Each structure stands twice: as structure tokens, then as C-alpha cells.
Amino acid sequence: MSIKLSSRSDIPVFRVLDILRDVNERVAAGADIIHLEAGQPSVGAPTQAMEKAMKAVMHTPMGYTEATGMPALKKRIAQYYTDEYGVSVDAKNIIITVGGSCGLSLSFLATLDVGDTVAMAAPAYPAYRNILKALGCIPVEIQSTLADNYQPTIATLESLPSIPKGLIIGNPSNPTGTIISKKELAKITAWCQKNGVRLFADELYQGITFGEKCDTVLRTSSEAISINSFSKYFAMTGWRIGWVVLPDDVVDRVKRLCESLFVAPPTLAQHVALHVFDHTDVLDSYVARYKQNLEIMNTELPKAGFTKLSKVGGAFYMYADISDLTDDAEAFCRGLLDGGVAMTPGTDFDLQRGHQTVRMSFAGSTEDIIEACRRINVFMRGWNKKSA
Numbered sequence: 001m002s003i004k005l006s007s008r009s010d011i012p013v014f015r016v017l018d019i020l021r022d023v024n025e026r027v028a029a030g031a032d033i034i035h036l037e038a039g040q041p042s043v044g045a046p047t048q049a050m051e052k053a054m055k056a057v058m059h060t061p062m063g064y065t066e067a068t069g070m071p072a073l074k075k076r077i078a079q080y081y082t083d084e085y086g087v088s089v090d091a092k093n094i095i096i097t098v099g100g101s102c103g104l105s106l107s108f109l110a111t112l113d114v115g116d117t118v119a120m121a122a123p124a125y126p127a128y129r130n131i132l133k134a135l136g137c138i139p140v141e142i143q144s145t146l147a148d149n150y151q152p153t154i155a156t157l158e159s160l161p162s163i164p165k166g167l168i169i170g171n172p173s174n175p176t177g178t179i180i181s182k183k184e185l186a187k188i189t190a191w192c193q194k195n196g197v198r199l200f201a202d203e204l205y206q207g208i209t210f211g212e213k214c215d216t217v218l219r220t221s222s223e224a225i226s227i228n229s230f231s232k233y234f235a236m237t238g239w240r241i242g243w244v245v246l247p248d249d250v251v252d253r254v255k256r257l258c259e260s261l262f263v264a265p266p267t268l269a270q271h272v273a274l275h276v277f278d279h280t281d282v283l284d285s286y287v288a289r290y291k292q293n294l295e296i297m298n299t300e301l302p303k304a305g306f307t308k309l310s311k312v313g314g315a316f317y318m319y320a321d322i323s324d325l326t327d328d329a330e331a332f333c334r335g336l337l338d339g340g341v342a343m344t345p346g347t348d349f350d351l352q353r354g355h356q357t358v359r360m361s362f363a364g365s366t367e368d369i370i371e372a373c374r375r376i377n378v379f380m381r382g383w384n385k386k387s388a
């Protein structure tokens with residue numbers, strides 16, 4: 001007799017991972033596919049940081065660190081906020097986590113109860129919805145559009161049926177790459193404060209911007225939670241290390257959760273993270289490449305027939321509304337895969353309209369982006385709406 005599983009764990013699969021599996025199988029069988037589906041840098045952390053970290057840990061027992069992370073790393077992150085944003089953050093408000101994913105879960109656990117509502121723009125990173133569901137909370141989606149830069153605005157927040165307990169923003173956003181201007185962000189933090197709404201700012205891609213710098217909520221809010229990670233700008237995806245900056249009253253709750261749920265974040269990864277701050281020149285060269293890739297896509301994709309592209313200000317994603325090309329983004333992506341390019345259909349990111357959108361990552365090499373654009377152009381010439 002089978003024993004019943006929890007309903008809370010019955011969350012959707014990440015379709016992007018299914019696509020990744022398909023892509024990997026084809027590549028293993030010899031197919032030549034360019035990866036615009038991957039949500040990670042194609043290069044690793046600066047080797048100098050890894051070498052220094054290895055030296056530091058070679059002769060230590062590599063035991064647990066403090067549950068909330070190494071004090072030296074928290075201090076270094078606090079310094080980063082002063083240097084990069086001119087914002088003063090106290091190291092005692094920082095907790096080191098197992099990636100931004102863990103930072104999201106801990107922040108929600110510490111501040112939300114079962115049944116609480118949390119608003120977010122759609123399209124959005126699908127884990128927001130899924131983690132909230134697993135915790136018994138209720139995601140409320142704001143149907144955002146190209147015109148509002150795929151971000152929540154005061155007007156769309158005001159039009160919600162009721163004031164939510166929380167609001168999640170992705171700034172810059174995955175999947176659209178759009179950013180919220182400094183002025184608009186200050187308005188959103190003020191709206192949250194006025195209405196007693198807990199603001200969760202996913203600032204994971206903040207170091208990767210191409211024009212206006214992406215501001216942190218920590219400048220204008222003492223109640224907001226900033227979730228961050230070494231996975232993206234710092235190119236340490238597989239090291240599984242990130243951090244959160246929390247208001248005073250939330251820190252102790254998250255600390256207690258860390259102790260019981262994870263004991264401590266990975267020690268080796270914390271050592272690499274500590275040293276990676278000394279090599280931002282290498283990381284900034286990655287950002288310069290992303291910028292070059294973005295410029296190529298902004299030039300080439302309209303020529304290929306993409307008419308509604310997100311206005312990318314950061315991260316390494318572009319989102320395309322392809323409603324004039326198909327109603328079946330998954331079929332479109334399967335066709336394109338045969339043409340040698342992998343993209344992600346929007347179905348993960350937007351439950352209602354994702355069948356008419358795709359996400360493209362430009363984290364790869366510039367040669368790959370040029371070749372991908374060429375292949376997309378060839379594919380689009382043969383694409384016919386009726387075939388979708």
C-alpha cells in the first residue's frame with residue numbers, strides 16, 4: 001500500500017531542466033547546439049581566488065563555520081556595499097546561505113505564515129512561486145508587460161485586489177533582464193513601508209548591469225530583505241554560496257533556522273567567496289563580454305523577426321514576446337533545437353502567457369552568440385505560424 005505524500009511538495013517541475021536534459025542527450029550523441037537556455041555564467045570563478053582559498057584550507061580540519069557564516073566574509077560583504085553602492089550595512093545583519101535559493105527559503109520561513117499572500121510580477125523566476133507553495137503561502141501574480149518593463153509599478157500594486165503580506169522583486173529580473181530605476185525603487189520601498197508589506201528583493205544579478213547601475217533596496221528600506229548570491233556576478237554557481245541582508249528583528253530568527261536546517265554553509269565555498277572580492281577586474285571583464293553579447297542580440301534578433309524584446313538593463317537574459325510567431329513556445333523551442341540553438345520557453349516563468357514567450361541567455365562566448373544569431377535567422381526564415 002502506498003503511503004500518501006505531502007500536498008505541499010507537489011510543486012511543478014522546472015521545464016528548463018527537462019530541456020537541459022534533452023539538450024545534453026543530443027550533445028552527448030554528437031549534436032552541435034548553442035546554449036541560450038543556460039542560467040549560469042559559462043566561465044568559473046577567478047582561479048586566483050580558488051588558489052588562495054585552497055592554500056588557506058589545506059592545513060585546517062575544514063570543520064563547520066558559525067551557522068550564519070564566517071565573520072570575515074560577512075565583514076567583506078559589508079565593505080562591498082560601502083564600496084559599490086555607498087550604502088552602510090552592518091555585518092551583523094548579514095547571513096551567509098547555501099546560495100540565493102536557500103536565502104529565499106529562509107527569508108520566507110522567517111517572515112511568512114501559512115496562508116499569507118505574496119505578490120510578484122509575472123513573468124518571474126519560477127522558484128518564488130514554488131517555494132511559497134511548499135511553505136503554504138499564496139503567490140499573487142501581477143501580469144506585467146513590455147510597456148511596464150516587466151516589473152511591478154505603483155499603479156499595478158495599487159490595483160491588487162488586497163494588500164499582500166509580501167512583495168518579491170527581481171532586480172535585475174530573471175527572465176527579462178529588466179531593472180527597476182533608482183527612483184521607481186524608492187517609490188516601491190515607500191509603498192511597501194506605507195502598507196506594511198514585507199519587501200523581498202532578489203538582487204542576485206546586481207553586479208551585472210549595462211547602463212544605469214542597479215540600486216539596492218537597502219538604501220531606502222530598513223524593513224526589506226535583500227537576497228544575494230555568489231552564483232552570478234561572482235561566477236561561483238556550483239559552489240552553492242550566497243547571502244541575505246536582514247532587518248534587525250529577522251536576523252535571530254534566520255540564525256535559528258540556519259542552525260537547525262543547515263548547520264552551516266559550506267566552508268570551502270566561503271573561503272573562495274572571501275577571496276573573490278580581490279578579483280573583481282576578472283568579473284568585470286565577464287560583464288563586458290555579456291554587454292557585447294547583448295549588443296549583438298539587440299541588433300540581430302529584430303532582423304531575424306523578433307519584434308518584442310525586453311529592454312535589458314542587467315543580468316544575462318533577454319525575454320521575447322513571440323505571440324506574433326506562435327502560440328506554442330515549446331514547439332517553437334523544439335524546432336529551434338533542431339536548428340542548433342537551445343532556448344527556454346516562457347512556460348516556467350509565466351503560467352498564463354508563457355506559451356507565447358521565450359527566454360534567451362547571453363552568458364556564453366561572443367563567438368557562440370554570433371553563431372546563434374545566424375542560426376536563429378536561418379530558422380526564422382523557415383518558420384511558419386501554421387507549423388506551430
Ligand SMILES: Cc1ncc(COP(=O)(O)O)c(C=O)c1O
Pocket residue numbers: 039098099100101102125170173174202204228229230231237241242
Ligand atoms: C532570480 C534568481 N534567484 C535565485 C536563484 C538561485 O540561485 P543560487 O541558489 O544559485 O544562488 C536564481 C538562479 O538562477 C535566479 O535566477
